[in-house]
Amino acid sequence: MLETTPDGTTDPTIHPFDRSTQVIIADGRWRGITSDDYFGFFGPFGGVTAATMLRAILLQPERIGDPLSVTVNFCAPVGGGGFDLDLRLIKATRSTQHWMVELMQNGDVAAFMTAMFATRRPSWSHHTATMPKAPPVDRVEPLSGEIVAPWTQQYRFAFVEGHPRFDARLDAPASTFSKMWLSDATPRPIDFLSLLSMSDSFFARIFHALGTLVPIGTVSMTTTFHADAADLAAENATAVLGVADARIFHKSFGDQTGELWSPGGRLLVTTSQVVYFQA
């Protein structure tokens, strides 16, 4: 039932990210399908799963405003194939909405999202944080071939600091800080969907700490958008500068915090997540 969609799945001019995050209504229910293009080692890349859920909200006719804060919880492995998306508008005021989306596979919840939307009004404005320093995006060499999960091929990772090493034998934990330019491998204007996906695109901090790959999984991620649709349109960016760090790894869970900046120096996103690990 997913062969044809309102967006036209078979159209080769559609960006892989848009193709992979599309949703349709089938039998009165919102549906999506996992994408081989954005698969990881054990399942679909969580960022694209989250973006698909957010797209479903954006398509609701009663939706108002722009996403402000989104929390997505990954409860169970999402398997390859189709899934249903059950949407609910929990509460609406004149200028805000709170949505919930549950991603169902085989009759069970595999992931869910709560998302606050707001129509943002002009106000006093103040940027406390300043953009981390970095050479221009086209002056930084991207990774090539170091990482083999399919989803990583869909992005251009150009590390400025904290270049990942997956085959090191470290005597002591290394820094968990990294700074990189991030863009879609096929250029695509930055929007809420790509920002949400990019929020989950930092390599797990424990890989940086240990210098090797271990089994990990994001269990909960919260992303806050500090720009509305008009701000994003004004930035007209296809790349973001991302910084990420971790503060603690303890009893099988670690944290990660991140920021995504436009090349023009605007803080677009702050994000935090909890990551399960085996080490």
Next chain:
Amino acid sequence: MLETTPDGTTDPTIHPFDRSTQVIIADGRWRGITSDDYFGFFGPFGGVTAATMLRAILLQPERIGDPLSVTVNFCAPVGGGGFDLDLRLIKATRSTQHWMVELMQNGDVAAFMTAMFATRRPSWSHHTATMPKAPPVDRVEPLSGEIVAPWTQQYRFAFVEGHPRFDARLDAPASTFSKMWLSDATPRPIDFLSLLSMSDSFFARIFHALGTLVPIGTVSMTTTFHADAADLAAENATAVLGVADARIFHKSFGDQTGELWSPGGRLLVTTSQVVYFQA
């Protein structure tokens, strides 16, 4: 129907925080009641509202593990008086659970929480972050009388850095960073409930930036616990060192990030929130 509870509401030995976050079953439904002791200028202090919701989950017989990550969204003003708490176990695995709680007043959702619980297993452990420097808690003078909202009287705020000024006329925005020792005014061992409430106890960053009070409201807060119940018991703390900062205020919303540390130097909580403001 709230005069008597399983905990014994009228018992004067019950700590005000426990009295104010109690929940009961009435007519087959979980209920709580707002507390005058923890009221703010316009409604109940959000931290206590959140703690009440979390307590309801902790009391569920099928609950396993400890809270790991909690997101609470405040959708509408909570009025003084009683409220219903509708609980749902969204998904459970052998070692994790995802819960949702909706706080209902007058048939409408005023706040909701999603909470991930986990039974945490031993693992590699690594603290990247180090505790911010501060004099011992008993060497720092607490605030007294500067702040008049009832809920603030229930806490002891001892500022080490970023002392709040609510009557300044600043030519330029001041620092939004602050560091303080925080404890219950009546000493009480730190647990998940008090940590969640304390996550919301930082004064709004915009007060620090502007040096004055403006109308604000937390709209979404995510708190991650980096200690389990055994870790908290081992700390045996009644105070935490809290640091908080903000990165941006834009189009009526600002961010806040915070950390809560035990006196023994353990990172207990990281938290972030989105705050609505009028300025």
